[in-house]
Amino acid sequence: EVQLVESGGGLVQPGRSMKLSCAASGFTFNNYDMAWVCQAPKKGLEWVATISYDGSSTYYRDSVKGRFTISRDNAKSTLYLQMDSLRSEDTATYYCARHPFGAPFDYWGQGVMVTVSS
Amino acid sequence: DIQMTQSPPSLSASLGDKVTITCQASQNINKYIAWYQQKPGKAPRQLIRYTSTLVSGTPSRFSGSGSGRDYSFSISNVESEDIASYYCLQYDNLWTFGGGTKLELK
Numbered sequence: 001e002v003q004l005v006e007s008g009g010g011l012v013q014p015g016r017s018m019k020l021s022c023a024a025s026g027f028t029f030n031n032y033d034m035a036w037v038c039q040a041p042k043k044g045l046e047w048v049a050t051i052s053y054d055g056s057s058t059y060y061r062d063s064v065k066g067r068f069t070i071s072r073d074n075a076k077s078t079l080y081l082q083m084d085s086l087r088s089e090d091t092a093t094y095y096c097a098r099h100p101f102g103a104p105f106d107y108w109g110q111g112v113m114v115t116v117s118s
Numbered sequence: 119d120i121q122m123t124q125s126p127p128s129l130s131a132s133l134g135d136k137v138t139i140t141c142q143a144s145q146n147i148n149k150y151i152a153w154y155q156q157k158p159g160k161a162p163r164q165l166i167r168y169t170s171t172l173v174s175g176t177p178s179r180f181s182g183s184g185s186g187r188d189y190s191f192s193i194s195n196v197e198s199e200d201i202a203s204y205y206c207l208q209y210d211n212l213w214t215f216g217g218g219t220k221l222e223l224k
Contacts, residue, residue: 035213045154045162045205047213059212062119095161104152104209106173108161 002026004096004109011115012086022079022096022109029077030054033099036070036081038092039111048094049081053101063089086116120144122208124216130224136194139219141206143187150210153182153191156218157202166191198223 008020020036036048049070050059058070069082079096093113097105121144131137141151149169154162164173166182169189179194193200201223206216 037215044218045156045207045215047215050213061212099209102209104164104167104207104213105162106164108163110161 002098002107004098004107006094006096006109006112009094009112009114011117013118014086014088014116016086017082017084018086018114019083020081020094020096020112020114022081024077024079024096024098027098029072030074033101034070034072034079035097035099035105036079037095037097037105037108038090039095040089040092043092046092050099051079083114086114088116090114091116120147120208120211120214122206122214122216124206124219126219127217128220128222130222131196132224133196133198135196135224136192137196137221138190138192139204139206141184141189141191141208141216143189143208143210146186147208147210149185150208151182151184151189152207152209153180154205154207155200155202156205162205193221196221 003025005023012018035050038048039045051070055072067085071080093111095111096109098107099105123142153166156162165176170182182191204219208214
């Protein structure tokens with residue numbers, strides 16, 4: 001059974017950093033691209049970042065370029081999102097998601113809440 | 119970047135109705151559109167990929183169609199378990215979600 005379990009969320013002050021993790025199981029992690037998708041409270045879904053199966057390629061939405069870094073440790077089957085210079089508008093639930101190459105997100109974690117507030 | 123305009127933002131239906139949601143892309147997305155269902159407090163669930171291919175486990179009352187810039191998603195015979203929000207996603211060039219449609223019972 002495919003499982004994605006996010007951790008690392010919580011309350012953080014504006015301008016500070018936070019690192020999210022997503023532990024994967026039930027599939028061969030290093031065969032899949034992975035992504036982070038966020039959802040602000042009462043709002044819609046927004047793609048945040050994607051990393052290729054081997055970590056060689058990364059992609060970001062414009063609003064997080066230069067502030068967020070997606071990475072992965074295939075030996076640990078874990079996906080990460082390093083979030084720096086956090087802003088109030090980054091407040092959201094962050095989901096990790098699996099996506100086969102050239103295909104849309106097929107499995108999602110349960111999400112982790114990040115609140116940016118002083 | 120590709121923009122996805124989804125409509126309507128909300129929809130009210132009776133059980134047994136047919137409802138349709140549309141997504142228009144800002145450019146041709148070559149049928150690379152997926153549809154997701156999201157219930158409150160839950161992660162999204164993929165229903166359809168590549169315009170009209172039902173994902174395993176998706177009931178046949180769900181369907182999708184379209185080409186070029188214009189796509190639609192329908193639920194025939196709405197059931198109570200279908201009450202949720204629905205999102206389109208283009209994956210032709212990076213990834214962009216539509217704004218979502220909240221389906222409510224009339």
